Amino acid sequence: MSLPNPGQTDRTSINRLKKRSVKDRDEMYEILDSTILCHVGYVESGQPFVLPYGFVRDGDRILIHGSSGARFMRELAKGIPTCVTVTKLDGMVVARTTYDSSMNYRSVVILGAAEEITGPEKNSLLEKVSEGLIPGRVREVRTSTDKELAATTLLSLSLEEASVKVRTGMPEDGEGSGTGVWSGVIPIRVIADEAIPSDEESETLGVPESVKAFVKNPKA
Amino acid sequence: MSLPNPGQTDRTSINRLKKRSVKDRDEMYEILDSTILCHVGYVESGQPFVLPYGFVRDGDRILIHGSSGARFMRELAKGIPTCVTVTKLDGMVVARTTYDSSMNYRSVVILGAAEEITGPEKNSLLEKVSEGLIPGRVREVRTSTDKELAATTLLSLSLEEASVKVRTGMPEDGEGSGTGVWSGVIPIRVIADEAIPSDEESETLGVPESVKAFVKNPKA
Numbered sequence: 175m176s177l178p179n180p181g182q183t184d185r186t187s188i189n190r191l192k193k194r195s196v197k198d199r200d201e202m203y204e205i206l207d208s209t210i211l212c213h214v215g216y217v218e219s220g221q222p223f224v225l226p227y228g229f230v231r232d233g234d235r236i237l238i239h240g241s242s243g244a245r246f247m248r249e250l251a252k253g254i255p256t257c258v259t260v261t262k263l264d265g266m267v268v269a270r271t272t273y274d275s276s277m278n279y280r281s282v283v284i285l286g287a288a289e290e291i292t293g294p295e296k297n298s299l300l301e302k303v304s305e306g307l308i309p310g311r312v313r314e315v316r317t318s319t320d321k322e323l324a325a326t327t328l329l330s331l332s333l334e335e336a337s338v339k340v341r342t343g344m345p346e347d348g349e350g351s352g353t354g355v356w357s358g359v360i361p362i363r364v365i366a367d368e369a370i371p372s373d374e375e376s377e378t379l380g381v382p383e384s385v386k387a388f389v390k391n392p393k394a
Numbered sequence: 395m396s397l398p399n400p401g402q403t404d405r406t407s408i409n410r411l412k413k414r415s416v417k418d419r420d421e422m423y424e425i426l427d428s429t430i431l432c433h434v435g436y437v438e439s440g441q442p443f444v445l446p447y448g449f450v451r452d453g454d455r456i457l458i459h460g461s462s463g464a465r466f467m468r469e470l471a472k473g474i475p476t477c478v479t480v481t482k483l484d485g486m487v488v489a490r491t492t493y494d495s496s497m498n499y500r501s502v503v504i505l506g507a508a509e510e511i512t513g514p515e516k517n518s519l520l521e522k523v524s525e526g527l528i529p530g531r532v533r534e535v536r537t538s539t540d541k542e543l544a545a546t547t548l549l550s551l552s553l554e555e556a557s558v559k560v561r562t563g564m565p566e567d568g569e570g571s572g573t574g575v576w577s578g579v580i581p582i583r584v585i586a587d588e589a590i591p592s593d594e595e596s597e598t599l600g601v602p603e604s605v606k607a608f609v610k611n612p613k614a
Contacts, residue, residue, distance in 0.1 A: 210483060210486075211483055211499075213433035213479055214444075215433075215435040215443065220475060222435035222436055222442045222444075222476060223477050223503070223505075224433050224434075224442075224477045224478070224503065225503065226499065226501055255440060255442060256442060257435070257443050257444045259433055259444040259445065259446065261433070263430060263584075266430075266527070266608065268589070268605055271535050271538070271542070272520075272524040272531065272535055273539075273542040273545075273546070275528075275531075279431075281445075283443070283445065285441065300492070304495070307486070307495075308488065311488070311492065311495075314576075315490060315571075315572070315575055316491060316575075318491070318492060322491070325493075344592040345592055347592070350539075351535075354595075355536075356534075356591065356595075356599045356600070356601065356605070357592045358590050358591040358592045358596050358605070360586050360589045360590075360608055360609060361587040361588075361589075361590065362584060362585070362587075362612060362614050364584050364585075365583060365585055366580050367580075367581040367582075367583065369488070369579065369581075370579050370580075371576065372565055372567070372577045372579070373577070375573065375576075376578050379574070379575075380576070381576065382576045385576070385578070388486065388580055392580070392582060
């Protein structure tokens with residue numbers, strides 16, 4: 175019950191953005207825009223590390239931010255080779271045999287080197303990240319202070335070299351898989367539950383619009 | 395809104411299984427046992443690759459299987475350094491500032507080298523993988539054929555060197571984050587919807603017990 179052809183390990187088979195069809199590109203954007211978490215891989219002394227990060231797409235790049243103190247962010251900011259993978263699990267594909275069973279999923283594998291964003295655009299791009307994670311939230315809170323900006327590292331990674339893999343639909347039951355056995359798909363999705371206020375003040379204020387909208391239609 | 399300290403990139407700070415407290419170990423098992431997808435990282439010519447795979451825990455190791463034809467599986471079977479990361483996103487932590495905002499999550503980062511499982515135990519361990527993904531399914535289907543076994547590569551990775559990171563609870567609103575602003579948490583979870591039969595035969599047969607149980611209590 176493995177993921178069929180999950181991503182590509184052959185770099186030459188990674189599609190260049192320019193060569194990608196509009197349909198493919200739209201599918202890639204849809205996967206990225208509906209997901210919060212990515213898994214970022216990098217190498218240190220031959221050892222790969224894979225860490226989860228929140229991310230947001232901005233045109234033909236993704237933005238990842240984190241604490242300036244994090245070693246991981248400092249390493250990535252050097253522009254070393256990285257791989258960022260985004261995966262959505264859409265369902266269990268339950269075939270008539272375990273061999274033919276699988277999963278429905280969509281994934282994007284991005285290769286490249288991250289670039290650190292500094293200078294005047296950093297603030298507005300950080301707001302874009304916040305806005306991308308919970309749309310509408312930025313205008314409900316105060317703007318970030320210089321100290322907060324300095325404590326945050328912002329990285330961008332181009333979507334130029336990326337691969338999209340998708341498995342959808344029903345099981346493909348092979349011959350000899352037996353009659354009298356059920357096969358089908360179990361759909362899987364992510365939902366948000368009602369928001370929980372942190373304190374009395376928040377309880378009194380009531381849930382803000384941005385949070386209400388997220389609960390109704392969560393990224394995840 | 396990044397994940398606070400997501401995993402450890404300093405190998406020396408990865409906890410050894412033997413040193414882990416029972417509580418920590420139980421938490422690690424719970425994260426692994428309630429999740430279907432992992433992200434597997436490996437290096438080829440200095441380039442990291444991160445790919446999604448289904449996995450199952452078996453004692454103090456995880457099992458990953460895939461097509462024998464997949465280059466990725468062949469590379470991993472060589473015992474090269476790998477990193478397998480499992481992440482559960484539990485909620486959006488919505489603070490009074492974007493800076494203090496975060497995510498609730500649980501993750502396990504496992505370092506090591508995979509070992510290929512061959513010989514007589516391969517069949518029973520593959521059944522354990524199927525059983526781990528959808529409990530009860532194995533006894534509803536026929537046993538795997540020799541041809542199917544040969545077409546599948548099974549890898550194991552020890553949990554000896556693993557790191558657990560967890561963020562739970564409410565935002566920690568810093569000073570000067572403003573009054574009159576809501577803060578709290580949006581819980582996020584994965585659910586399964588009603589199973590969809592693939593054909594008339596399956597429709598007539600009705601949803602099997604294993605699938606019913608998964609829908610009620612999905613791993614994901």
